[in-house]
Amino acid sequence: EEGEGGGNDQQSSPTDDQQTQQQQNGPINRDYLSYEDFIFFMLSEEDKANEISVRYWFTCIDVDGDGKLNNMEMRSFYAVQLHRMQCMGHEIVPFEDMLCQMIDMIKPGNNDYLVVEDFLQVECAQVSGALFDALFNLNKYLQFEQRDPFMERQKREDEFETDWDRFACIDYNRLAMEEEAREExxxxxxxxxxxDEDDDGDDFNSLGLGGASEAPF
Known part of the structure; x- marks a missing residue:
């Protein structure tokens, strides 16, 4: 809908902006991340509960682009995490066990595959990101596996509306403390x-080399 000024009140999402840029300039093909790319990635990494993040990670896993995440696609990503678990000496969580747990939490319409709408269900918005952590971020997945129910309740009752708000506040406080430590x-x-300068001055004067001195005659 158009506002009073005749403009479009609805702001475009980062994905819309990127799609528009690709249509105007062709596909983006480069070997580095721009600042905008980095911000987009950080938002998607730290807050996997919002729709843009869900679609971002879903697209990363959907290798064949059919709009469905099948076992083969998810298993290929999880194989990397299994290797990391072995290297770090963690207890190995088999792919089948992990997937069964995620299916129980997400409750997809079809147990043979996942579609993006499964992740966007209101009742599982806060836990669906755990699957993306299991496939991409081992540290966060292990934290999820070892989560403390009391801490989880505190997290639900804190003042932050999103995971990004929580991350930004914690990281800002960390940076502020580091800056304060550097200043101290x-x-x-x-x-x-x-x-040290005062000590050097005292030594200099004690040798009679500083200040006024009497002439020897």
Whole structure:
């Protein structure tokens, strides 16, 4: 719908902007991430509950582009995580066990494959991202496996509306503490430097090399 000024009130999503850019400039083919790409990835990585993130990760797994995630596609990604579990000495979680757990949480319309609409169900929006973690982020998946029910309840009752808000607040506080620690360290270095200069001055004066001195005659 158009607003009073005749413009379109609905803002386009990052995916819409990228699609428009590709239509105008052709496919994006480069060996690096732009700043916009990095922000888009960070938002998708830290908040897997929103629709844009779900569609992003779904597309990554949907190798054949048929709009369905089958066992073969998911197994190929999970094989990397199995190798990492072995290398890091973690207890191995077989693919079948992981998938069975995810199917129970997501409750898809068809147990043979997953479609993007399965992840967008309101009742499983907060847990569907666990499948993406299982396939792409081993640390987060292990945290999910070892989650504390009390901490999970606190997480649900905190002031943050999204995982991104929670991540941004925690990371900002971390950066602020690191900056404060650097400033305190710099102040300590300055004080040590001043003390050393005072000690050097005292030694200089004790040798009779500083200040006024009487003539020998």
């Amino acid at each position: 360290e710099a102040m300590e270095i300055d004080w040590v430097t001043v003390d």
